[in-house]
Amino acid sequence: MTALYLLDLVLVPAILLAACTAVGTRDRFAAVVSFIVYGLLLAIAWVRLGAVDVALAEAAIGAGLTGVLLLGALARMGRRADEAAAAGPPGRTLRLGAAALGAAVAAGIAAAVLALPEPAPQLSGAVAEALPALGLGNPVTGVLLAFRGYDTLLEAVVLLLALLGIWSLAPDPAWGGLPGLRHRARPEGVLAWLGRLLPPVGIVVGLYVFWVGADRPGGAFQAGTILAAVWILAVMSALVEPPAVRSLALRLALVAGPALFLAVGFAGLGLAGAFLGYPAAAGWAKPLILLVEAGLTLSIAATLALLVAGTPERAAG
């Protein structure tokens, strides 16, 4: 289809322009907005390449979380950043060092891409062959939850470790307390209205994305991100307070997914003869995978929401 190349002709320069602006501009706010636009354009690019699962993740992360995180950080760094700017630009050595390091990383990635054999090695044939045994329709879910289960389990744990890192920045008096500052909003205002209207819709969309993940693009990560985003909206609208990080219910939600995944993994040791294996008997794999996905959706939603909510800053009342 030749018209698709027309789209590429617009999309690719726009992505490059947004990326260069995000890195190159001296206006911090323009840089953040460029980065948000960059994420949106990447989501379109993934759709263009037919990778709808990735596009969904990019859309949810880019539109829902990254923008809120960066703009919130920008608002809070305000005065401190101005003081740093008044101290003068970083020295020549620092700038040259940063440029050299960046160029080295770019060169390394370029070398890796150029070194890929043609045609690229791939396992998609093997995945398509083994997929019917899982009872799933979406090969991406099959790879993430079964064929490449180790990676997904470790990724879920890495997210938890990142959250622990953020919590550990809390000052002693606030340890175990409420993350972030208290948000305010006029109770009958536009913001509070949006905060009441959108989360129910977002919960439905999130559960839908989780449920279709077995057979169509979607899944735990995308669904968890959507749920985290609408919860953060409710927090920003001052409708709910984030829970104290010492809360037992919160901690159970955070570990439910990885714990369930590990339990199913160890069960596989007995039932299928391999850690993270699924029983070969027909009809067992899909319910187990859905169970793990449900736990992961809950845990990823809680983890991402608290990552954005930030370090505990107020002692629990």
Next chain:
Amino acid sequence: MMPDLLAGFAALVLLSVAAGLARVLRGPTAADRMMAAQLLGTGGIATVLLLAAALDMPAAVDVALVLALLAAFAAVAFVKGASPEGTGDPEEEA
């Protein structure tokens, strides 16, 4: 024929909203930059819908659904960021 035309319109819509990147760069106010991102967001939703139809990929409509659900989020964070400590609401002091 139809897929080609739909993809062509996707390119046209993306081109027209991508011109808004100039507003992101030029400002002058933060509100101007944010509005340009908002326009790119809506145009991006339209582009994804047109692409989904052109490539006959109905699952891609879910991407547009997620983008539309979260379309206001960055702007909400932006207006909150304009208040001290980034926790207020532009309506309360108005």
Next chain:
Amino acid sequence: MSAWDLFTLAAVAAGAFFFLAGTVGLLRFPDVFTRLHALTKADNLGLGLIVLGLLPRAEGVFGALKLVAVWLLALLAAATVAQLVARLARREGDAGA
């Protein structure tokens, strides 16, 4: 090419025109409030017309409802954002060109 295809093309073309008009307004209008006006009117009418044009090609009733939901959510976002950004701009008085 069927009559439905012609309908699709006409609506999509009209939608694309409104996106173009929205961008021209955003780039050419003199201050924050007029630019906000261009943005929130034009691009949502644009998206609405494109959704309308794609309805005949949707996969079943559920697919069509999903397309309409996309438009309604975008309208909700645009209306809220316009309110919030306009109040902010008025309070800060930085509506200059």
